[in-house]
Amino acid sequence: MPYRDLREFLALLEKKGLLARVKAEVDPSWEINGVCKKLIDEGGPAVIFEKVKGHKVPVLANLIGTLERLALALEMPADDRKITEEWIKRTEHPIPPKIVKAGPCKENIVMGDKVDLNAIFPPVIWHKGDGGPYIGTLGLQVTKDPEQGWQNVGVYRQMVRTKNETGLYMPVPQHGGIHLQKWARMYPGKPMPVAVAIGTEPCYLATGTAKLRHPPGEEEYAGALRKEPLELVRCETCDLYVPATSEIVLEGEVYPDELKPDGPFGEYTGHQGEAQMFNVFRLKAITHRNNPIFHGEREGYPSESIYLWLKGMEYVLYPKVMKLPGVVDVHIPRHSCGFKAIVSMKKLWPGHVNEVIHAIWGDIDLGHFFRYVIVVDDNIDIRDPDRVGWAVSNYVQPDRDIMIAPRCIIDGLDPSMPYSKRFTTAKWGVDATMPTEEYEAEGTQAPPLCDDPDIKARVVAQWQKYGIKL
Ligand SMILES: Cc1cc2nc3c(=O)[nH]c(=O)nc-3n(C[C@H](O)[C@H](O)[C@H](O)COP(=O)(O)O)c2cc1C
Ligand SMILES: [Mn+2]
Incomplete structure (x- = not known):
């Protein structure tokens, strides 16, 4: 059953221990800012400030501040x-x-x-x-x-x-x-x-x-x-x-x-x-x-907007890019502030990765937000920043794998340019896939990964045997 109003959703959060009520008086000129900053940094609950100094109306903030609360809001699994x-x-x-x-x-x-x-x-x-x-x-x-x-x-x-x-x-x-x-x-x-x-x-x-x-x-x-x-x-x-x-x-x-x-x-x-x-x-x-x-919400990074408007961009980009051959996942990570999209894919022909990068740069609904696109192989979990960082560190040759497109449009709040040059940007695309074709051209094979998923699965299946608590 959908929520009839905000209050029904708040009641559910409260029942689950995901809503805090601050009864102490808070100063709206600085204290709500400070409490919200700490809550968002630490994945804390939604909060209602019941007694705002000099005012009768309570303030609700940090409502959708975690993936768990986004899932509850939309009545979906927390994934x-x-x-x-x-x-x-x-x-x-x-x-x-x-x-x-x-x-x-x-x-x-x-x-x-x-x-x-x-x-x-x-x-x-x-x-x-x-x-x-x-x-x-x-x-x-x-x-x-x-x-x-x-x-x-x-x-x-x-x-x-x-x-x-x-x-x-x-x-x-x-x-x-x-x-x-x-x-x-x-x-x-x-x-x-x-x-x-x-x-x-x-x-x-x-x-x-x-x-x-x-x-x-x-x-x-x-x-x-x-x-x-x-x-x-x-x-x-x-x-x-x-x-x-x-x-x-x-x-x-x-x-x-x-x-x-x-x-x-x-x-x-x-x-x-x-x-x-x-x-x-x-x-x-x-x-x-x-x-x-x-x-309301405290908006400066990080904020709950991540679970609202960045997901809002992902819902639009995902189905379009997933239709391209070889693509297996598309994600706009929180730390990107919306400037970066990441794709995992199986490359099917020479130049395939670059075509996918161009498709995202040129997306008519969202292209003007992205300054940066990273493409990794299909075995990388792009929702895990550690795995993406690993791929970039291991596979990227800057003169071979970084593409730059000059004179594009970007959101006017992009801080990488001084105010007089806002709204214009160069864009970069990074091919962080294993350069298999380079190895093949010289008649060798790219080194395989040393992890064996079967061995890990066998150990996990009998984990109790080892007596290690994780
Ligand atoms: C907390 C928050 C504040 C926002 N503030 C603005 C804003 O002031 N101006 C703006 O253009 N977009 C702002 N956005 C982004 C827009 O809401 C978003 O791009 C949305 O898609 C705009 O609606 P539209 O697609 O119908 O234009 C904000 C998003 C969030 C989550
Ligand atoms: Mn609209």
């Missing part, structure tokens, strides 16, 4: 690769949402001049150098394609500026950014409606961070993931639909041409980003449940 495969299987058949007339997110409706972000959101400074409190680190921004009518959901951050104004980092080619670009062309000078759902059931959250193909919108993929339609309710001030059980919903609008300085912010790469000119979200209404929970 990294199986989660990717199960996601792909389930989302092959999107399930349209059910539109309902009312829902818990309408228990309180605040409109017009009465709206006040400071009354709902504790002013959490997620990283020491942030330019202000961010409410939307895990807010789900809903927009409608102005031409085709389907709704997109993406996670785009929002810094609080005043009681009814936030920043919004929703650039092109993110789907919300494309909607805004189309809107500007079709309705010059007019603001585009944007709704934000905060604190939703976890499948909707997971689809909001994934780079999916449209139409349909994320809400239909979320229905497929949870195997039941998601219930959506109409906004009060515009024709957008949000999950009926959301903790908090913000309704507002964005003028495409209005930009203001936003940030700095602790980026997913682990660096304190600089302030930049971003869009502005003008709030028109807030609706929320009784006793709402504010769900």
Whole structure:
């Protein structure tokens, strides 16, 4: 049975001992940052800060901070690769949402001049150098394609500026950014409606961070993931639909041409980003449940985004690359921050590895995130960084095995370039497969591995005999 709302998922985590409640008062200007950093570094539980200094609303963080909790959120086995495969299987058949007339997110409706972000959101400074409190680190921004009518959901951050104004980092080619670009062309000078759902059931959250193909919108993929339609309710001030059980919903609008300085912010790469000119979200209404929970996250590396948006990239890349001949697995590891993809494959012809590298560099949905691709042989477990490091160390001749493609596009938060050169990058691909063809060309054989899996299996089968506790 899917979770009806965030609270049902929290109840399960609590029952399993995977949710901590902090009853001591915490200071939102630094303490939530510090506790979250320690929890994510040590694989700790999800956490609710019940008593935030000077505020009534509790803060939920580190919700999907481990693979175990991602699996529970999606109701899947806790196995990294199986989660990717199960996601792909389930989302092959999107399930349209059910539109309902009312829902818990309408228990309180605040409109017009009465709206006040400071009354709902504790002013959490997620990283020491942030330019202000961010409410939307895990807010789900809903927009409608102005031409085709389907709704997109993406996670785009929002810094609080005043009681009814936030920043919004929703650039092109993110789907919300494309909607805004189309809107500007079709309705010059007019603001585009944007709704934000905060604190939703976890499948909707997971689809909001994934780079999916449209139409349909994320809400239909979320229905497929949870195997039941998601219930959506109409906004009060515009024709957008949000999950009926959301903790908090913000309704507002964005003028495409209005930009203001936003940030700095602790980026997913682990660096304190600089302030930049971003869009502005003008709030028109807030609706929320009784006793709402504010769900956010500390984003600087490492963070739970790894289990949300990096997995979200993997779900999209995996089926495409797995269709290429010889490929046996595709993975985007946590330490890559999304800049690196790893492939294991059986090479079938000379130059085959390089073709696979080009296919990933050129992927139309995600290519602009990858600066780096590593390819290893099919006997390497690419979800184990030790095995990948071993292959690179043993097999790579830099002048033979490293390919460089100049003048490509990359995400603007890539810290490997100074600010003036952001968005451009060279890309590198590393062929870390055993160079069997080189040995064969000189009439010899590549050295075989000295491990024998049969011998290990025989020993494991009679392990008790040795009296060694592991
Ligand atoms: C915690 C968190 C914060 C994020 N912040 C942003 C952001 O501020 N701007 C952005 O463009 N993408 C951000 N992302 C990544 C997008 O959510 C992700 O690329 C998603 O696919 C966007 O939705 P779309 O594919 O419908 O464009 C964030 C992801 C996470 C998990
Ligand atoms: Mn999308």
